[in-house]
Amino acid sequence: MTDNDPLAVPYRERERSVTMERMEEQPVSGSEALVEGDLHEELFTLNIGPHHPATHGVLRLLTTLEGEVVRDIKPIIGYVHTGIEKSCEDQQYWKVITFVERMDYLAYYFNATAYCMSVERLLEEEVPARAEYLRVIHMELNRIASHLFALATGALDLGAITMLWWGCRDRDLVLDLFEMSSGQRMHPRYIQIGGVFEDIPPGWEKKVRGFLDVMPTRLDQYEDLLDRNEIWLERLKGTGVMSQERALELGVTGPLLRATGHPWDLRKAMPYSSYEDFEFEVPVGHQGDNYDRFKVRMDEMRQSIKIVEQALDGLPEGPFITSNRKVALPPRHELATSMEALIHHFKLVTEGFRVPPGEAYVAIESPRGELGCFVLADGSSKPARVHMRDPSFVNLQSLPDMARDSLIADFIACVAMLDPILGGIDR
Amino acid sequence: MEVTRTRTNGAADMRVRGLKAQQMLRGELAGKDLDEFVEERLLFTQLETAQNWARKNAIFPLGFGLACCAIEMITVIGSPRNDLARFGAEAIRFTPRQADLLILSGRVSIKMAPIIRRLYDQMLEPKWVIAMGACSSSAGMFNNYAVVQGADKFLPVDVYVPGCPPRPEALIYGIMKLQDKIMGTPDMGWRERYQAYGTEEDARPEALRESPLDQEEPGGPRA
Amino acid sequence: MPDATGLELIAQRVRSSVADEAVTGTSYFRGRATLEVAPHAVHDVLAYLQAGDEEPWDALMSLHGCDYLPEEPRFGIHYELLSMERTDRLNVKTRVGLDNANVPTVVDLFPTADFHEREAYDMFGVVFDGHPDMRRILLPEDYTGYPQRRDFPMGGEPVLFTFNENKYPRWYD
Numbered sequence: 001m002t003d004n005d006p007l008a009v010p011y012r013e014r015e016r017s018v019t020m021e022r023m024e025e026q027p028v029s030g031s032e033a034l035v036e037g038d039l040h041e042e043l044f045t046l047n048i049g050p051h052h053p054a055t056h057g058v059l060r061l062l063t064t065l066e067g068e069v070v071r072d073i074k075p076i077i078g079y080v081h082t083g084i085e086k087s088c089e090d091q092q093y094w095k096v097i098t099f100v101e102r103m104d105y106l107a108y109y110f111n112a113t114a115y116c117m118s119v120e121r122l123l124e125e126e127v128p129a130r131a132e133y134l135r136v137i138h139m140e141l142n143r144i145a146s147h148l149f150a151l152a153t154g155a156l157d158l159g160a161i162t163m164l165w166w167g168c169r170d171r172d173l174v175l176d177l178f179e180m181s182s183g184q185r186m187h188p189r190y191i192q193i194g195g196v197f198e199d200i201p202p203g204w205e206k207k208v209r210g211f212l213d214v215m216p217t218r219l220d221q222y223e224d225l226l227d228r229n230e231i232w233l234e235r236l237k238g239t240g241v242m243s244q245e246r247a248l249e250l251g252v253t254g255p256l257l258r259a260t261g262h263p264w265d266l267r268k269a270m271p272y273s274s275y276e277d278f279e280f281e282v283p284v285g286h287q288g289d290n291y292d293r294f295k296v297r298m299d300e301m302r303q304s305i306k307i308v309e310q311a312l313d314g315l316p317e318g319p320f321i322t323s324n325r326k327v328a329l330p331p332r333h334e335l336a337t338s339m340e341a342l343i344h345h346f347k348l349v350t351e352g353f354r355v356p357p358g359e360a361y362v363a364i365e366s367p368r369g370e371l372g373c374f375v376l377a378d379g380s381s382k383p384a385r386v387h388m389r390d391p392s393f394v395n396l397q398s399l400p401d402m403a404r405d406s407l408i409a410d411f412i413a414c415v416a417m418l419d420p421i422l423g424g425i426d427r
Numbered sequence: 428m429e430v431t432r433t434r435t436n437g438a439a440d441m442r443v444r445g446l447k448a449q450q451m452l453r454g455e456l457a458g459k460d461l462d463e464f465v466e467e468r469l470l471f472t473q474l475e476t477a478q479n480w481a482r483k484n485a486i487f488p489l490g491f492g493l494a495c496c497a498i499e500m501i502t503v504i505g506s507p508r509n510d511l512a513r514f515g516a517e518a519i520r521f522t523p524r525q526a527d528l529l530i531l532s533g534r535v536s537i538k539m540a541p542i543i544r545r546l547y548d549q550m551l552e553p554k555w556v557i558a559m560g561a562c563s564s565s566a567g568m569f570n571n572y573a574v575v576q577g578a579d580k581f582l583p584v585d586v587y588v589p590g591c592p593p594r595p596e597a598l599i600y601g602i603m604k605l606q607d608k609i610m611g612t613p614d615m616g617w618r619e620r621y622q623a624y625g626t627e628e629d630a631r632p633e634a635l636r637e638s639p640l641d642q643e644e645p646g647g648p649r650a
Numbered sequence: 651m652p653d654a655t656g657l658e659l660i661a662q663r664v665r666s667s668v669a670d671e672a673v674t675g676t677s678y679f680r681g682r683a684t685l686e687v688a689p690h691a692v693h694d695v696l697a698y699l700q701a702g703d704e705e706p707w708d709a710l711m712s713l714h715g716c717d718y719l720p721e722e723p724r725f726g727i728h729y730e731l732l733s734m735e736r737t738d739r740l741n742v743k744t745r746v747g748l749d750n751a752n753v754p755t756v757v758d759l760f761p762t763a764d765f766h767e768r769e770a771y772d773m774f775g776v777v778f779d780g781h782p783d784m785r786r787i788l789l790p791e792d793y794t795g796y797p798q799r800r801d802f803p804m805g806g807e808p809v810l811f812t813f814n815e816n817k818y819p820r821w822y823d
Contacts, residue, residue: 049541051491052739053521058493060541078788079539082571084803085773087799090804096488098568105495121680149498152505168506186495186592248734251710251762269737358679360728363711372712372730384800387728389712397765424492426536426788441674538790572797632759 033255043071051081053417054157057422061399063411070411073376073400081426088386092352093119093193096386100373103186104424105390106146109139110366111388112191114373117272117362119193122355122377125327130318131195132274137208138190138309140304144215145174146367147297151222154416158410160226170218173211180204194328195321212305219301226294232241236291238401240414243288250401252393254369255296256418260288266365273364278310290410290417298369327353352381363388368392368419392425435443443487453594476611482527482553483606484515489526492548493533496560499592500532502552509595515600523549528605530598534562535575558584561591657683662741663703667696684741692744693754699731699742700759707731707740710756713717715774719800723747725776729756755780773798780799788806 044065050058058079064072067111088096094216100115103106113135121128127135152167152420170215175185180201182188226232242252244260257264265282267275283299285292329348347353355377363372369391376385399418403411450456451464488511492500504511511517520526523546530541535543547556558578561567565575566589578584585608588601663675672691678683682730697701699707705797707730721739745751755778756763758785765779775796778784786793795802808818 050539051523051546053490056495064509077540078786079536080534081536081538081569081573081788082494082569083797084569086573086802086804087569087571089800101497105498121682124680143807153501156505164501164505165507168502172502172506172508185594186498248709249761251760253711264734269734359684359728359741360680360682360711361739362463370711373710374714374716374728374730376716376718377793384718385716385798386695387712387714387716389714393765393769394762397762566806570804570809572803572804573805576807 031216042066048383051277054153054412056330056415056420059396059420059422059425061415065408068402068407070406070408071332071409073403075396075399077422077425079397079426080422084427085386085388087319088383090382091379093355093383094348094352096383097338098187098189099389100386101189103391103427104366104371104390105186106149106421106422107137107142107368107371108187108362109142109191109364110371112189112195112372113139114275114362114364114366114371114388115375115386116191116193118360118373118375119355119377119383121291121360121362122375123193123327123353123359125194125322125324126340127195127322128319128412129274130199130314133311133315133320133322134200134320135191135273136275136278137308138178138314139194140307140311141177143304143367144301145171147301148174150367150419151294153298154419155226155232156414157416158232160229162225163222166218166225167385168220171214173214175206177204177211179376180207190196192321192328194324195319196342197321199320205315208308208312212309215305216302217281219298223298232295233291235413236289236294236411236417237307238287238289238291239406240293240411240417241288242398242402244419246401247288247398250398252369252398254365254367254395255293255300256288256369256395256398257284257286259292259296261286266370270363271356272362277314278307280307280310282305290413294419354379355383361387365389368421369395388424389427390427391425392422392424393418396425453582460476483609485518485519486514486516486528486555486602486606486609487526488516488522488528489523489550490519490521490547491529491532493531493535493539494562494563496532496592497560499595499600500530500559503595503598509599511599511602516602523547527553528555528557528602529582530557530559531584532559532592534567535578535623536571536573537575540581541577543578545635546615546622547582553593553609555585555605556582556597557586557588559588559598559601560593561589564589567591579609593595651654653683654678657685657740660699660703660705661685664695667702668698671763681737681778682741684743686743687746688747689727689750690811691754691758692729693744695733695742696729696756697759699740705733705736705738707733707738708736710760710762711739713756713763713770715770715776715798717774717798717800719744725774727753727770727776730766751776752779754778757781775799 012397037284041070045360047059048064050060060076060079062074063070084099088099091099094276097112097115101113103111148167148171152164155163166309178188179185181204181369244262247257247260248262253264261284263282263284268282280303283296283303285296325341325344330344331406335345356415357377357379359374359376361372361374363370372389374385374387374389375383378384395418399414402418403414431612447464449454451461456464456514503509529547529550531543558564562569563578566574570576575581588598590597623633657676657678666672667734669691672687672695673685674688675686677686693739710729711732714728716723716728718726723745725746727744731740738741740773744753753776755767755771757767765787768779768784768799770776771778771784772788773796785791808814810818
């Protein structure tokens with residue numbers, strides 16, 4: 001090991017961000033008067049531990065406080081580390097979808113889509129148009145659900161508990177739609193390599209349209225509740241400001257980057273999965289404070305509603321999964337008549353398809369930013385490496401910058417609007 | 428609570444009851460009549476049963492969520508459709524000192540396990556644990572180095588709720604089962620119905636084991 | 651993605667401005683351009699690609715490790731570069747072996763690499779020289795071993811079936 005051996009420093013020492021020394025040498029702003037005499041300013045390390053009242057998962061924050069002002073934050077993660085990437089190496093390509101879905105557990109369709117698109121690029125597989133539109137519909141509905149949940153728990157952190165009831169109520173409507181199309185509310189394994197698992201049932205379109213009719217009024221209600229509430233505005237406006245350059249340096253993407261004014265959205269910039277067929281806007285903020293992040297998410301929900309409407313209107317007919325029997329399971333009625341279908345089914349279920357050696361990295365726009373999936377294939381039926389570039393993992397690095405020199409309450413608002421999902425961070 | 432219910436048939440019965448009430452007030456009822464009168468109108472309880480009834484109807488869950496099951500747990504607690512408040516478990520306490528119920532919602536990684544154990548130790552008796560979801564019951568699909576293979580490796584678990592993630596209704600069913608367990612009827616009579624005694628796995632050494640027909644005291648085995 | 655010829659031009663420019671042996675190869679597969687560099691030259695190559703090139707790549711989207719076990723050198727570190735003006739991606743790859751698993755850090759060029767490099771160290775054991783805080787991020791601090799390596803066992807417990815349940819003692823035995 002090199003001489004800056006990380007294991008040579010004792011454990012407790014490594015966790016400190018600043019030592020507790022007397023602050024006479026560097027009086028902080030506004031407190032020169034207090035430094036005389038016996039009174040000295042001290043930095044206090046507070047451990048906002050993995051179990052805390054915020055609902056964002058098991059994130060541990062070592063905050064260095066000076067009074068009520070936060071001077072430094074060190075996030076410590078790894079409390080939900082599940083070894084998903086290692087487990088994926090032991091599963092067939094088809095089975096990896098279930099593992100990968102559980103990473104960013106609010107945006108499950110996005111995880112599955114990123115992985116499936118990677119494998120499809122390795123296989124050079126074409127996804128039929130109907131499947132692409134269905135993927136888009138489900139992903140945008142999932143984006144609405146994810147933003148609703150982020151707003152609900154964010155508002156809960158800031159004290160606006162009504163938003164939790166309302167957000168969860170509407171999210172239940174979306175989960176009902178998912179349950180109708182795939183049978184499960186969360187982690188439905190609906191998006192498969194080559195398309196989607198099965199076609200939408202009759203009556204689903206009508207239900208989605210019913211949901212889309214109701215949703216804009218609900219969003220207006222949320223804005224009425226929150227956007228004109230003085231406490232909400234006071235807590236969010238001007239807090240957690242991050243400049244655009246710093247955000248770009250830190251690799252931040254998604255609503256946080258768009259709140260600083262940079263209109264980078266992978267759905268528009270590098271369109272994938274037939275997003276170029278839809279007309280929608282990318283909401284962008286001005287200052288990069290928490291209020292802009294909140295507004296960007298609200299507006300993104302409205303744009304998602306528009307996208308789902310356009311996708312339903314233009315839903316093409318056709319197969320919902322690729323017809324390449326070596327990759328996708330044949331439909332069950334063929335198993336009774338065709339011998340090749342039986343053999344394909346048998347091979348796919350027992351061994352899985354093999355992917356020629358190569359690497360692929362595909363990135364999509366998840367509700368939190370750029371979600372990329374790297375797949376290394378070595379020619380067998382199991383991937384050799386699956387790595388997800390999770391947006392929350394990178395966005396978390398911006399938390400110290402956002403919350404430096406702000407009060408604890410503002411720092412809580414920063415965490416709420418940062419919307420970290422620890423499943424994706426820890427994988 | 429022992430409550431006897433009798434069927435009244437209309438006006439004639441009301442008249443008879445009215446007469447009886449008059450007699451009791453005058454002190455004319457005695458013996459069996461008086462006993463019956465009192466039984467019909469008062470609730471007989473044992474203190475334990477009343478205590479358990481109060482405990483089961485006012486469970487304070489600890490606000491603790493690990494991973495995807497936590498989303499469904501928040502849906503149970505926070506969504507108007509599946510509402511935990513109707514079971515009395517509305518007051519979620521975020522400090523373990525004031526909470527009764529630890530719902531382990533999500534996968535327990537090796538880094539988090541000592542912390543969960545510490546949280547469990549900080550909770551005061553009586554306390555219960557629900558292992559929600561497949562990952563906390565038995566590591567679910569994550570049979571690897573980073574996940575503790577079931578929370579019952581370091582915590583006593585009372586109710587296991589399967590699912591990945593379990594539906595909110597499933598979690599509510601699990602909480603209702605826990606309520607039954609708190610009331611003292613953990614198996615609700617099925618052992619008697621199927622004569623399934625002696626099938627429990629008892630971790631205590633031979634000498635200390637009781638006969639399987641001994642009833643456990645109400646309030647759950649860990650109260 | 652730059653196509654195959656564009657990739658060759660980039661490789662040429664990197665060779666001429668950084669060093670000739672910095673670039674060890676190029677590969678273009680399924681629309682993905684990969685520039686392979688030598689481990690000691692990673693920092694210079696990325697500095698050049700970030701600022702010096704006529705087509706700069708200003709954002710590092712992902713830095714991850716990979717274990718190509720039967721092939722040597724064993725570990726691969728991938729840098730996914732993105733250019734937002736040209737909406738283009740380039741992959742830079744370096745290979746290190748087990749005995750000299752050191753790669754210079756790029757945290758000074760791309761501050762986003764902080765957590766990524768810690769995770770690559772945690773999972774593979776590749777040390778990034780010059781990183782301000784090189785310690786484990788996802789696993790407990792005192793964990794031994796680097797799990798994502800291909801020869802690290804999967805862990806967990808064997809699944810009990812009737813044919814093997816008597817072989818494995820339960821926790822209460």
